[in-house]
Amino acid sequence: MRQDLTQTIDRIMSAYPGAGRDALIPILQDTQEDIGYLPREAVVLIGDKLHLPVSKIFGVATFYNQFRFEPKGRFHIQVCRGTACHVKGSLKVLERIKRELGIESGRTTRDGLFSLEIVACIGACALAPVMSINGEVHGRLTTDDVVRLIKDCRKAAETGEAR
């Protein structure tokens, strides 16, 4: 794993010859794109190569919602917290999801089934409030819808059905 990871980070960073701290965010983005999240060891390796303290990288990465430190769940839920969705009650939707799953944004449930991310706007304002599950958009959500959708996912996981 460590060897693979080193190779992956080397490959990602080879696209940024002579990179300094200004290249940190694109490198983190590429790493997450490749691995799906930012493993602790990857953050340490990037710090070594950019001569940046790990605390600084963690500080930058936690500033943005897009970065995660745990692998995505089998169902990746993105909740829109853009303006239109906010007006239409997306906070309630988000709170309900957090309660159902027992996780905060940026985290993954222990069974690896669900992960949660807050996004700014997914461009479906007419359907506000919206969320997406593995890229599939669900609009005009009520808290009941959320509970039902999560239940559907759990059922799908049990029966081995793909979504």
Place this chain on the structure above:
Amino acid sequence: MISITVNGRAVEAEEGESILQAVRRAGISIPTLCYIDGLPPTGACRMCVVELEGDGRLVPSCSFPVAPGMKILTHSPSAISARKTIVELLLANHPDDCLYCARNGSCELQGYALELGVRQRRYSGSRNDWKMDQSSPAIVRDPDKCILCGKCVRVCEEIQGVACIDFIGRGSKAHIGTAFDEGLNVSSCINCGQCIKVCPTGALTEKSSIQKVMDALNDPTKTVVVQHAPSISVTIAEEFGMKPGIDAADVMTAALRRMGFDRVFDTSFSADLTIMEEASELVQRITKGGKLPMMTSCSPGWIKFVEQFYPQLLGNLSTCKSPQQMLGAVIKHYWAQREGIDPRNVFSVSIMPCTAKKFEAGRPEMLHDGIPDIDAVLTTRELAQVIKTFGLDLASMSGEPADTPFGDRSSAGKLFGASGGVMEAAVRTAHYLITGKELDLPRINAIRGLDGIKEASVNVAGTEVKVAVVSGLGNARKLLDQIVAGRNDLHFIEIMTCPGGCISGGGQPVHTDPEVLKARMQALYNIDKDATMRTSHSNPSIQRIYKEFLGEPGGHLSHELLHTHYAERDVLR
């Protein structure tokens, strides 16, 4: 020089400097929460806003440069109102538990709330609910009290070159923490406590050992001994309202006796002991071809710094324990035996200017036959608190001398408290060890003062010994990088973790004013100037402990009790 008008009066300012710098020099005080003297401003807190007369704009004086003809109002109604609102907003989610806070009475936020006349909670936000980080043996972090000024982050990175903490998250979830938000104990924190000294609130404090010491004092089976570091006597008086730069060694000794300590010893004695061992080690390395440059090992923050960041230089560190640990070891393994006391019934307390000393005392290397050299470490601030608990007032006490046999010290040992002092003491003794003669001029001016990196060359019997003195680990990085890159002209380097040395240690009264530091430093220099015993090797108690117990410097017993070893540490860097 340009001329500006401040509150209707002419003030001279230097081109390019900030309004704050010019105005403060003119004796006008402007409150700040995020400003650190000597570092570029961040303009984060906005407490220092002043009004530009005429256009009515409020500008942050810390980062706004002066311009010719500029007219400034520092305390206009709108400036005062803005500052008051800032404090009120900062208090909106503050725990408000001042009565239970270690910084009660020395808190900047509390001070400004008082100055600005905040009398009610005008804004009410949801309270923070972060976990306290008590994982470190030296430093406690309470993020609920943090106002996010960022000074700890900057000191850690820009002054100390450590960078173990940063801002995490954003908006209302922003807080200060280590990499991956883990405990300070597993981070690259070196326990120096400089963050505590700049923290405007009680978010950063030392891990208190007061209760442990009180319990020992009340335990009839324990013989409780105490030692105080060279710099304590020149700072403790400040905590009792006296001006900086007063040497209170004798009254402090009297106070410690009133509190119930059975013996009061002076760490400056073991500073002399350190010099005997360290100077011998240096002479050995120079004459027998050991690893050079040799680097001092008295400062435990610096030791952890090398173990983490420069493990390739571990062999350059002197193997000498610090004076605290040396005295701890001889108290338990020489003095206790002499007094017929089981060392397990001796409780050994040290008063230190330093939070890292708490970490050092707990290092596993500092156990001998399962007995720790030191049982509890109190900072200067903690000592002041305990003295007050006992209802003692230093200002009205008469002085008493320290106890034998570890109360005698040379003024060289006392110099350990300021950056350059170890070097000066070591050169005096090394010169004697090599030539058999004393230095003509014991005072070495080139390595005195508050500069971060000082170098000098000393002629010892025809050989030029090149030395460097560094304080503040950001400065150390600069010199160490030169050495790693191949610089090889230096023989001996003194490195102190804190800028200026122990007088500005993380356990000292929380002043960051350079004038206060200068006064503390001068107090130590005055002690040396007026002293008759100015070299460690001339201390009769030192000569006696070698004759009666240790044998030779660097001998077998010394190695067992007074020397130690280091190892690379794998932490998140």
